[in-house]
Amino acid sequence: MTVSGAGERSRSRTTLTGWGRTSPSSAYTTAVTQPDDVMEVVRRGSSRGVLARGLGRSYGDSAQNAGGEVLLMEHMASTHSFDPDTGILDVDAGASVDSIITEFLPRGWFVPVSPGTRAVTVGGAIAADVHGKNHHAVGSFGMHVRSLDLVAGDGTVRTLSPESTPDQFWATVGGMGLTGVIIRARVTLQKVPSSSLLVETQRCDGLDELMARQVELDQQHRYVVAWIDCLTKGPRLGRGVITAGDFAAVSALPAERAADPLAYEPGRKVPTPPFVPSGLLNRFSVAAFNEAWFRKAPRSKTDEIQSMATFFHPLDGVQGWNRLYGPAGFVQYQFVVPESGAEVVRTAIERLSAIGAASFLGVLKRFGDASPAPLSFPMPGWTLALDIPTGVVGLADTLDDLDELVAQAGGRIYLAKDSRLRPRWLPAMYPRLAEWRAVRDDMDPHGVFVSDQFRRLQP
Numbered sequence: 487m488t489v490s491g492a493g494e495r496s497r498s499r500t501t502l503t504g505w506g507r508t509s510p511s512s513a514y515t516t517a518v519t520q521p522d523d524v525m526e527v528v529r530r531g532s533s534r535g536v537l538a539r540g541l542g543r544s545y546g547d548s549a550q551n552a553g554g555e556v557l558l559m560e561h562m563a564s565t566h567s568f569d570p571d572t573g574i575l576d577v578d579a580g581a582s583v584d585s586i587i588t589e590f591l592p593r594g595w596f597v598p599v600s601p602g603t604r605a606v607t608v609g610g611a612i613a614a615d616v617h618g619k620n621h622h623a624v625g626s627f628g629m630h631v632r633s634l635d636l637v638a639g640d641g642t643v644r645t646l647s648p649e650s651t652p653d654q655f656w657a658t659v660g661g662m663g664l665t666g667v668i669i670r671a672r673v674t675l676q677k678v679p680s681s682s683l684l685v686e687t688q689r690c691d692g693l694d695e696l697m698a699r700q701v702e703l704d705q706q707h708r709y710v711v712a713w714i715d716c717l718t719k720g721p722r723l724g725r726g727v728i729t730a731g732d733f734a735a736v737s738a739l740p741a742e743r744a745a746d747p748l749a750y751e752p753g754r755k756v757p758t759p760p761f762v763p764s765g766l767l768n769r770f771s772v773a774a775f776n777e778a779w780f781r782k783a784p785r786s787k788t789d790e791i792q793s794m795a796t797f798f799h800p801l802d803g804v805q806g807w808n809r810l811y812g813p814a815g816f817v818q819y820q821f822v823v824p825e826s827g828a829e830v831v832r833t834a835i836e837r838l839s840a841i842g843a844a845s846f847l848g849v850l851k852r853f854g855d856a857s858p859a860p861l862s863f864p865m866p867g868w869t870l871a872l873d874i875p876t877g878v879v880g881l882a883d884t885l886d887d888l889d890e891l892v893a894q895a896g897g898r899i900y901l902a903k904d905s906r907l908r909p910r911w912l913p914a915m916y917p918r919l920a921e922w923r924a925v926r927d928d929m930d931p932h933g934v935f936v937s938d939q940f941r942r943l944q945p
């Protein structure tokens with residue numbers, strides 16, 4: 487249904503979901519292309535509030551606003567300027583990491599932090615304060631934002647920066663769209679010698695070895711992550727494959743790549759079939775996949791050259807892969823625990839394996855220092871992310887139990903992945919929540935900005 491009033495941009499009633507395709511809800515969506523469009527919708531307001539949405543790559547309900555207004559930011563995506571002396575890019579918040587890489591990698595610049603997909607907007611990357619494989623080396627995305635422009639609850643534009651408005655700036659970084667609509671940002675890009683990476687691969691037979699090797703490799707490489715097999719038991723529990731890499735110097739490249747070292751080839755996308763039956767990814771198919779994937783990896787290999795796209799975004803090669811989980815969708819469960827709570831990683835794998843919660847995408851990574859943002863997810867310690875199909879018997883209770891263990895260990899759940907956390911755990915997991923709320927209430931006294939997730943997590 488399309489609805490429009492005098493002087494308004496046309497807006498439609500649209501059903502939205504997150505990437506996990508659970509919890510759909512319907513909102514009035516407006517595709518905005520300029521700051522005035524955003525200001526108009528924010529000023530008009532709605533009894534059900536307003537929310538910005540990027541490319542919808544958060545997994546749960548954080549980019550949805552049932553019955554309210556949702557601003558689709560992806561078409562507000564211009565590059566305003568780039569300074570090669572400082573690496574500072576001034577860009578609209580709807581620009582994607584993909585478009586920045588496409589424009590700047592051939593010029594020798596890369597995003598400072600990239601999540602596991604290129605299909606995220608700058609606004610979404612700031613609002614979730616996303617992390618990449620280099621978190622241990624350079625921190626989260628917000629650490630590389632010099633300033634941002636925000637349409638606040640009163641419909642005016644404010645420029646926020648860590649120096650001039652630290653409270654408001656850091657409440658917006660990781661603030662999940664609840665302090666206002668980010669319309670533009672200045673982000674420092676990273677200079678790179680080539681578009682290829684020099685990669686080391688290590689296969690480890692169990693969790694202790696996997697963690698110990700990751701600690702070592704963090705010292706040696708800028709980008710480190712481990713794929714983990716979550717269906718194994720006993721001494722092989724948590725076996726996995728670590729990939730660690732760095733952008734390759736031109737001198738390390740084979741002749742054909744050295745001839746054009748910054749060439750960027752995102753690779754062809756393989757489509758998923760239009761109809762995927764429920765249960766395609768089950769305990770048995772995933773166990774077979776995991777076995778093959780584990781065996782395929784070399785026990786130890788160094789100096790392998792990989793393209794940027796293969797190293798950072800292998801899943802982007804399979805278009806719409808989230809539909810492989812069937813119409814019921816899937817949950818991504820991602821938590822972080824401090825070093826002292828590392829045992830929770832083992833317990834989570836054991837408990838989920840015990841109920842047959844097959845995850846073909848298990849990722850383990852060690853974080854470095856946290857950013858100053860009160861709601862930012864990363865903290866020093868271990869983060870485990872698992873994709874689990876919904877409908878596994880006992881899943882909800884098991885995840886509830888794990889939430890408690892994570893909270894008791896001083897850890898937290900990642901809001902950008904969450905679709906199911908209960909409100910009682912939020913203050914324990916995010917101990918600076920009250921501080922964030924005070925800044926947010928000051929920035930948006932009438933509570934204009936709301937999401938389904940925000941409503942769900944209200945005490």
Ligand SMILES: Cc1cc2nc3c(=O)[nH]c(=O)nc-3n(C[C@H](O)[C@H](O)[C@H](O)COP(=O)(O)OP(=O)(O)OC[C@H]3O[C@@H](n4cnc5c(N)ncnc54)[C@H](O)[C@@H]3O)c2cc1C
Pocket residue numbers: 505537538539540541542543544545548549559579580600601602603605606607608609610611613614615616617618619662663664666667668669801902903937
């Ligand atoms: C395959 C895959 C791999 C991923 N890997 C990682 C990873 O390695 N690390 C990681 O940290 N995350 C990862 N993510 C999660 C993803 O990076 C975040 O959810 C990110 O926020 C998505 O950006 P988006 O533009 O799609 O935002 P959306 O999902 O549309 O929105 C996310 C949140 O940002 C807010 N928001 C969006 N735009 C704006 C704006 N302009 N102003 C204010 N608020 C805004 C929304 O209101 C919402 O709360 C992954 C996701 C996928 C699908």
